[in-house]
Amino acid sequence: MYSSVKSTFLALLLVLPFTSFGQSILSENFETNPFNNGWTAEQAAGSDGWGWGTTSSLSSAFFGIQDSPDGTNVVAANDDRCNCNASQDYLISPSFSLAGISGEVKLLFELYFLGGSYDGDTETAFLQISTDGGATYSNLMNLQGSESWQTVMVDLDSYAGYSDVRLRFHYNDNGGWLYGAALNSVNVFIPEPYDLRLVSVDIPEFLNIGYYDLDGRVINFGTEPLTSFDVSWNRGGTVYTSTISGINIEFGETYDFTHDTKLDLAVAQDYTITVAVDKPNGQDITTLTDNEIQKNITAIDVVVSKNVVIEQHTGAWCQFCPDGSYILRNIRENHDNAITVSIHNGDAMAFADGNTVGSEFVSGYPTGTIDRFQFPGQSGVDASRTTWENRYLERLGATVPFTVSAENTYDASSRMITVDMEVTSHSSFEGEPRLNVFIVEDSVTGTGSGYNQANAYNNQSGHPYQGAGNPIVGYNHMNVARAFLGGPWGEINSLPTSIASGETFSYQFTYTIPAGYDEDQIRVVALVQNFSSDGNDREIFNAVEMSLNESAENEVFQIVLSAEEADLVNDKMQIKIYPNPTSDKVNMAFVLKEQGNLTIDIIDLLGKSVKTVDYGMHYPGYYTETLNVNNLNSGVYFINIRNADSIVTKRLIVQ
The missing domain is CATH 2.60.120.200 (Jelly Rolls)
Structure with missing residues (x-):
């Protein structure tokens, strides 16, 4: 204060x-x-x-x-x-x-x-x-x-x-x-004695089927300290009420709550949830306002592998931007699902569509967007470079309704790229989704102020760009956005506005690489994004990237498995483990049919436990976990998965 x-x-x-x-x-x-x-x-x-x-x-x-x-x-x-x-x-x-x-x-x-x-x-x-x-x-x-x-x-x-x-x-x-x-x-x-407001409810628009905590935040605008209140959620006329007590929240202070009853989203469908708070300190106040929030949720019965598009807004003139580029490089080197793009402004690498995106999202340089997504608690889409990696990890775990499959062919004589895209929806969707392709070039250099990079860190001890000069002559610009083939907000009418679950759509883009660009440094990013009149509601749902003459696609895993389809099945657990073999990490998807404490134990061929992870209490529903195994020696292992009184074992190969 x-x-x-x-x-x-x-x-x-x-x-x-x-x-x-x-x-x-x-x-x-x-x-x-x-x-x-x-x-x-x-x-x-x-x-x-x-x-x-x-x-x-x-x-x-x-x-x-x-x-x-x-x-x-x-x-x-x-x-x-x-x-x-x-x-x-x-x-x-x-x-x-x-x-x-x-x-x-x-x-x-x-x-x-x-x-x-x-x-x-x-x-x-x-x-x-x-x-x-x-x-x-x-x-x-x-x-x-x-x-x-x-x-x-x-x-x-x-x-x-x-x-x-x-x-x-x-x-x-x-x-x-x-x-x-x-x-x-x-x-x-002049504040009232009792005035309770509901600030937010933390429920994403898309979730995998399962059971979820209902979390939210309230603020006390009453002069009396808030010692208790009721919070309820309503789905289809059934109301679940929880009383929060044992608190002492002064005027202007916030309190984060979790409802006693989990959200039951066990069936893949659309849900409308209404959350309300009332009865501050047990008082029945009929004049409360801003105490109710309605959420529309779609539960999806597949796991869609997610790639995250991180866009850095930068410029050769921007003296602090080398630090943003260094952070972006580290994210790309350390995270396989990060697709990195640098949108330039005010220099020789700027282009009209990039400027349009920057004018919508950017309040200063360097800054960035993570899937062009507005995170809870933020008033806009842009994010400080110090938050990029954590925001990336948040989005990596997001449930999204679309998968992208794309391939491109390159004609060296005409320098034309042809990109064929397929997008599949794994839920119903109403809105304005659009397809797009970004053309990105690495290792871009040039002469003059349009390329020489201003550098505020030339004299900063310990910074990676200490002593590099100011400006840095001959700077190697990475991730340079060259073109958005569908424009800044995606190709209009490339997808319908009303989509049913399971529908697949195809679209083709073409682009001629200008003579001054190095085709050996070109990357193609194919994506599906949302368009809305609200600039904060234009998220990128999913994307794939590839070099020339390559293809890429998002993986899909069906949650509700039959005994024949599952890797491991008993009457209380359905489990799929992938990829296997692996050298870095293994993904585990679970359908649990009873409440219990979930633990993973990796055993080597000598019967020795080499890694144990306790994931805590899990309720019936669908879950995913990722286990890092890059510190294990190459060889054959067995994964023991325990939940309640049930145990299954799976053979794992680490390369």
């Missing part, structure tokens, strides 16, 4: 798109022009100052404002666009009164502010308050930077009783050429 002389505040690293708060004193959602509604802006000569509009209209090349979770329009100061004296960019609220108030008063607003640095300068932002109608202001807090929209909560109790109060948001570029700040949903209110 940050504090100053008169106030405290909490900046939450999650976004709370709520619509009402207790007794409202000041409420501004910026959907209509606030400068016609008492808000004002002041700035130094030559500065554009704070403006109003959509996030896209207020964005620029290097300050791309993520879509706000709380409406279409926002206010923003954009230093990147004007490159001007933005040291005195002020946004000032209308006057409001706190006279006659003796209890608690809160301020809540949404902030998009990177707190970024460039060329030795760092941007800052402040929240200030006036109690004399704007004649003088004092500082409430220094606003903290984040790569996503954040909810900032402020305690205004100390200002209760004043009748002419104004807020002022101050953006300061400190003389540099920086980024900017954006604001949305400003609310000053």
Whole structure:
């Protein structure tokens, strides 16, 4: 918690798109022009100052404002666009009164502010308050930077009783050429004693059949500490209620819960689940709002092998981008299912479709997207380079509805690539899925500023690019995106909008490799992606990659097995182990028919246990586990799989 002389505040690293708060004193959602509604802006000569509009209209090349979770329009100061004296960019609220108030008063607003640095300068932002109608202001807090929209909560109790109060948001570029700040949903209110909100429910859209924990998060907006509440989930009219107790959650604090009853998704079909929270501290409050979330889930009865597309947004001019390239290289070298792509901006390797993707997703450089997927708790799709590997691992375990099979042929005389794709759906799907092919080139070099890589790490001790120069002349650019054959968002009408489970579709792309590209360094990435008017809902479901004149496909494993199809079957377990032989890792898929503790024991030919893993309690349902065996000597082993009182054994060959 940050504090100053008169106030405290909490900046939450999650976004709370709520619509009402207790007794409202000041409420501004910026959907209509606030400068016609008492808000004002002041700035130094030559500065554009704070403006109003959509996030896209207020964005620029290097300050791309993520879509706000709380409406279409926002206010923003954009230093990147004007490159001007933005040291005195002020946004000032209308006057409001706190006279006659003796209890608690809160301020809540949404902030998009990177707190970024460039060329030795760092941007800052402040929240200030006036109690004399704007004649003088004092500082409430220094606003903290984040790569996503954040909810900032402020305690205004100390200002209760004043009748002419104004807020002022101050953006300061400190003389540099920086980024900017954006604001949305400003609310000053008197909180109710009991006010419980449901922030999120952690259920993916696609899951394999089985039984799952229902996890979620609540926030206490009541002045009374939250000591208990009910959480229920409803499927088809059947309601399961769990009481959470033994807690002490103060105003503005969140609590993560797990429902007592697991979600039963044992049948492959579509489900609609409604989750609700109520009865804070046992009180039957009928005025609760934002306390219910509905989720649509599709349960799938096959395991689809997943490849993850990691896109780095970079540029030869970007001094911090060598670090992103180094991280991307390590991910590719250490993870077989990582497909790595670098989309350039503002240099000799940039192209129009890449710029379109960057303008939609990127708020700074270097940054990246992982399957263009919006992870829970994030307000946008882009991710800091420090999170790429962990995000990759999260997506690797995702259940997806599509498999991709592709092959390409290359005619060296015409330099034409022909890519034939097949995509199979393993569930019903309603939406706008599209096919695409990325052309990627490795080991790209050139001369001049369009290729020579700026390098902030030339003098940083211990960094891999220490001493490489600044710029790095003759830099070897890897993973360079050259073309998106279906455009930035996929080929329109390449797949139908309504798809039944089991349907397969074919499509062909062609591309002529320009004369300056090295065909020996070309990779072809074939993928299926989603399109939506919401930029945060354009994920890449699955992909394969190949060199020229090669083919690739995603593997599929059927979960519900008959005795004839399973590798190992008894009356309580169905198990498949693959690949076998293996040199690195072995995947194990289980259908368990009773509750029990799952353990794996690898035995060598002398009867010695060489590896034991306890996976803990498992309920009836489908599960997958991956076991690393790269530290075992080559040879023949036996895997003993135990669950409850059942045991099966499988022969395993490690190469």
